[in-house]
Amino acid sequence: MNGAAAILKALERQGVTTIFGHPGGTIMPTYDALYDSPIRHILVRHEQGGVHAATAYARASGKVGVVMATSGPGALNLVTGLQDALMDSTAVVAITGNVPQALIGTDAFQEADVCGITQPVTKHNFQIRDVGDIPRVIAEAFYIASTGRPGPVLVDVPKDVQLAPFSGSFDVEINLPGYRPTFRGHPRQIERALEALERAKKPVLMVGGGAQHASAELIAFAEKTGIPVIPTLMGLGAFPGTHRQFLGMPGMHGSVAANWAIHNADTILAIGLRFDDRVTGKVSRFAPNAHTIIHVDIDPAEIGKLVSTAIPVVGDAKWVAAELAKGAKKLSIAEWWQQVDEWRTKHPFSWNPKPYLQSQEVIHAFWEATGGKAVVTSGVGQHQMFTAQFFKFDQPRSWINSGGLGTMGVGLPFAIGAALARPGELVIDFDGDGSFQMTLQELATVKKYNLPVKIVILNNGFLGMVRQWQDLFHARRYSEVYLADSNPDFAKLAEAYGIKGLTLSDRGKLAEAVQEVLEHDGPVLLDCRVHHEEGVFPMIPSGGAAEDMIIENPREAVEAGD
Amino acid sequence: MRHVVSVLVQDKPGVLQRIAGLIARRGFNIESLAVGRTHQEGLSRISLVVTGDDRVLEQVEKQLNRLIEVIKVTDHSEPHVERELALVKVAVPGMEERLEIKDIAEAFRARIVDVARKSIIFELTGDSVKVHNFIEAMRPYGLMEVMRTGAVALSRGEQVLKVREKKAAV
Ligand SMILES: Cc1ncc(C[n+]2csc(CCOP(=O)(O)OP(=O)(O)O)c2C)c(N)n1
Numbered sequence: 001m002n003g004a005a006a007i008l009k010a011l012e013r014q015g016v017t018t019i020f021g022h023p024g025g026t027i028m029p030t031y032d033a034l035y036d037s038p039i040r041h042i043l044v045r046h047e048q049g050g051v052h053a054a055t056a057y058a059r060a061s062g063k064v065g066v067v068m069a070t071s072g073p074g075a076l077n078l079v080t081g082l083q084d085a086l087m088d089s090t091a092v093v094a095i096t097g098n099v100p101q102a103l104i105g106t107d108a109f110q111e112a113d114v115c116g117i118t119q120p121v122t123k124h125n126f127q128i129r130d131v132g133d134i135p136r137v138i139a140e141a142f143y144i145a146s147t148g149r150p151g152p153v154l155v156d157v158p159k160d161v162q163l164a165p166f167s168g169s170f171d172v173e174i175n176l177p178g179y180r181p182t183f184r185g186h187p188r189q190i191e192r193a194l195e196a197l198e199r200a201k202k203p204v205l206m207v208g209g210g211a212q213h214a215s216a217e218l219i220a221f222a223e224k225t226g227i228p229v230i231p232t233l234m235g236l237g238a239f240p241g242t243h244r245q246f247l248g249m250p251g252m253h254g255s256v257a258a259n260w261a262i263h264n265a266d267t268i269l270a271i272g273l274r275f276d277d278r279v280t281g282k283v284s285r286f287a288p289n290a291h292t293i294i295h296v297d298i299d300p301a302e303i304g305k306l307v308s309t310a311i312p313v314v315g316d317a318k319w320v321a322a323e324l325a326k327g328a329k330k331l332s333i334a335e336w337w338q339q340v341d342e343w344r345t346k347h348p349f350s351w352n353p354k355p356y357l358q359s360q361e362v363i364h365a366f367w368e369a370t371g372g373k374a375v376v377t378s379g380v381g382q383h384q385m386f387t388a389q390f391f392k393f394d395q396p397r398s399w400i401n402s403g404g405l406g407t408m409g410v411g412l413p414f415a416i417g418a419a420l421a422r423p424g425e426l427v428i429d430f431d432g433d434g435s436f437q438m439t440l441q442e443l444a445t446v447k448k449y450n451l452p453v454k455i456v457i458l459n460n461g462f463l464g465m466v467r468q469w470q471d472l473f474h475a476r477r478y479s480e481v482y483l484a485d486s487n488p489d490f491a492k493l494a495e496a497y498g499i500k501g502l503t504l505s506d507r508g509k510l511a512e513a514v515q516e517v518l519e520h521d522g523p524v525l526l527d528c529r530v531h532h533e534e535g536v537f538p539m540i541p542s543g544g545a546a547e548d549m550i551i552e553n554p555r556e557a558v559e560a561g562d
Numbered sequence: 563m564r565h566v567v568s569v570l571v572q573d574k575p576g577v578l579q580r581i582a583g584l585i586a587r588r589g590f591n592i593e594s595l596a597v598g599r600t601h602q603e604g605l606s607r608i609s610l611v612v613t614g615d616d617r618v619l620e621q622v623e624k625q626l627n628r629l630i631e632v633i634k635v636t637d638h639s640e641p642h643v644e645r646e647l648a649l650v651k652v653a654v655p656g657m658e659e660r661l662e663i664k665d666i667a668e669a670f671r672a673r674i675v676d677v678a679r680k681s682i683i684f685e686l687t688g689d690s691v692k693v694h695n696f697i698e699a700m701r702p703y704g705l706m707e708v709m710r711t712g713a714v715a716l717s718r719g720e721q722v723l724k725v726r727e728k729k730a731a732v
């Protein structure tokens with residue numbers, strides 16, 4: 001056995017069945033070993049597609065996603081995806097080849113300082129210099145990636161290490177004296193949290209992506225207390241979107257009810273979220289009436305980083321939520337609910353039907369037709385926000401998007417990863433015409449493995465979200481955001497890859513198109529020609545607060561008055 | 563506020579780069595950084611001086627704790643010993659100045675480690691204030707070169723930084 005075979009054996013021991021990747025010179029010994037391995041390799045067309053697919057695979061399955069790449073250019077193509085996984089706390093292990101050790105530091109062909117470059121975009125990285133270390137390092141990489149606050153870990157393996165003979169054992173001991181995640185929240189702090197909630201008149205529960213694995217416990221706690229629940233963009237699905245205690249997501253494009261509830265709340269219990277500025281707006285004006293913020297997070301560095309916390313609880317969301325549920329009492333907050341309900345009824349997410357097709361109704365139609373039973377991915381932009389607003393996620397791990405980094409182009413590779421993680425389930429990618437074009441070469445991957453993903457392009461002919469900002473804050477000077485004059489015919493493009501392609505522009509044919517997409521056995525792309533100047537509302541301008549919320553499209557009011 | 567922070571780390575390739583990178587990326591203001599081996603194999607110890615309020619200090623500690631090779635972090639708010647080593651090359655224009663300079667050096671207990679026709683190198687240990695004051699006292703004569711190691715610190719008494727229980731981990 002050589003080092004390369006040992007890498008695959010070590011991966012197998014971690015339960016890995018699927019790897020995404022793209023080969024090249026310095027990783028070739030491992031690709032050679034792959035030939036004899038039971039592990040399935042998914043050949044992507046760009047390493048960025050591979051790392052995004054591995055990310056979605058991890059998020060959709062709860063397992064570790066694995067991506068492999070060659071040295072230099074291959075490894076560097078992982079950088080965006082690694083940062084994306086880091087920001088959204090996803091367990092990914094990247095294996096990269098490197099030039100032989102004798103050539104490291106000589107500017108050899110396809111050499112790059114991969115460990116140096118990926119240091120800030122990974123939770124941790126390793127370079128294996130001794131073939132004997134392979135089993136231990138792989139075990140440590142998986143342990144670090146998947147425990148505590150999950151994150152990406154990169155393992156760089158010089159080619160000579162892959163080729164060296166290996167005779168060691170795979171029964172290794174993990175030795176990380178500096179890494180001991182705190183799993184159990186402090187009982188006294190949990191008690192204090194429960195006491196604070198009992199005293200609260202206007203409490204809310206905020207739930208983030210760090211609680212996707214704690215859904216059952218959160219529902220139990222929420223139902224026992226009767227508290228209003230606000231999942232963040234990353235938390236959607238962790239608490240059911242059709243539950244009567246669900247208020248919608250908060251923040252820049254959040255619901256009126258969620259934002260006003262946070263603004264007026266006296267007590268906030270936040271579980272598994274990091275108070276991103278897209279959620280808080282201007283921190284100094286965030287939740288001005290909350291005298292008690294209880295923050296539960298497995299990463300102590302997140303607690304108190306941005307928002308002052310009265311009761312910090314360091315621990316795993318699932319464990320802490322279960323403890324909270326055990327001790328919880330029904331809260332007497334009828335008056336608060338009356339108020340919250342009023343906001344919710346008065347300002348639901350909605351759109352005004354128009355003669356032309358609109359993104360919101362496309363997403364809504366798919367939600368209705370599927371009963372919400374789908375794993376949904378998206379690119380980044382207006383279509384992402386519309387999806388978060390109009391698709392009601394009832395299941396955890398069913399909404400996979402780029403929250404922290406806001407990476408355009410994740411939609412299609414995310415759908416690929418989700419389809420491989422959850423075979424037999426419906427996977428829909430709601431994508432933008434701009435975002436889709438950043439990674440559309442992965443249509444080839446969809447074709448190669450006949451992955452039955454439904455790609456729905458909300459084609460507004462613009463970099464819509466940027467256009468919206470230009471509309472609102474740059475006097476409608478649409479600088480470099482127009483795409484329609486040069487967009488391809490997406491349906492034909494799909495056909496060119498051997499994938500069924502459809503175009504929809506008549507809103508009268510929406511229901512029919514949705515059916516056709518859902519009934520087609522295999523991958524299909526639906527190009528929806530939606531209105532080109534739609535805006536996402538409500539909106540809290542960047543750096544604003546709940547009080548600055550623009551509830552309806554001001555443009556629409558003006559135009560109606562014209 | 564000035565804080566002296568001690569960090570016990572595993573002696574692995576790239577650790578120092580990780581720590582320096584993290585501090586820089588997070589925008590913390592770092593005054594000095596000193597590193598050296600400990601008496602235990604595989605462990606190094608870092609002394610960091612940072613300035614900022616309690617919130618900054620808390621974040622520095624928490625962020626350092628997130629690094630996998632960081633075993634323990636402590637800030638020296640308790641009684642501790644703090645020392646810095648400085649080498650200071652001072653210009654000596656004439657005989658008269660030479661005597662004055664020697665007097666000052668004696669007051670600071672600085673040792674002469676090199677004497678040339680027009681310069682003297684002093685070696686000085688002490689806390690950072692003492693080193694600073696010595697440098698300022700020499701400035702009028704003409705500082706040619708100054709090299710400081712940055713502060714190193716140990717807690718007084720029995721308290722030590724050791725492997726085991728890293729309370730706050732990722
Ligand atoms: C890689 C990358 N580049 C640039 C941006 C900035 N950006 C955010 S949204 C957006 C426009 C997205 O356009 P599209 O995908 O067509 O979606 P739409 O907003 O029109 O729904 C841009 C350019 C980004 N988020 N990611």
